[in-house]
Amino acid sequence: MEIAPELVVRLLDAARAARLRAYAPYSQFSVGAAILTGSGEVFVGVNIENASYPATICAERAAVAAAVSAGARDLLAVAVVGPQGRPCPPCGICRQVLAEFNSEMAVVLEDGENGWHVLSLTELLPGAFTARHLTTSPGGEGGWTDQR
């Protein structure tokens, strides 16, 4: 997906601001994410760690939860900001959760103070498992061969 530079800046600014509210007392690895919807709204999320480490939720999934909880389903892009301005790509679980709503979503990664990379979620999670696989018959619609 193409994304205008002014939208990239808007999303990165929102993700940076959100990142300041991350709850990361164990790793000190604070992350902020911002999701753009089809109606132009922006929803943010932060990583929320837990003393029971597997209960931790990433910033991207927190942002999806905020967007979907507000009724949004048309998720167009996500920006992710991690520590020290280095690119912080979504983890595998987050890629899967993002793909639920748009497998071609634009993923914006901060790279330095004024830099960024825009990737497609398709690049980050090729061959994603999606709802269409839940109704697969061998060789039929939704089968593996349909992904090529």
Ligand SMILES: [Zn+2]
């Ligand atoms: Zn994640």
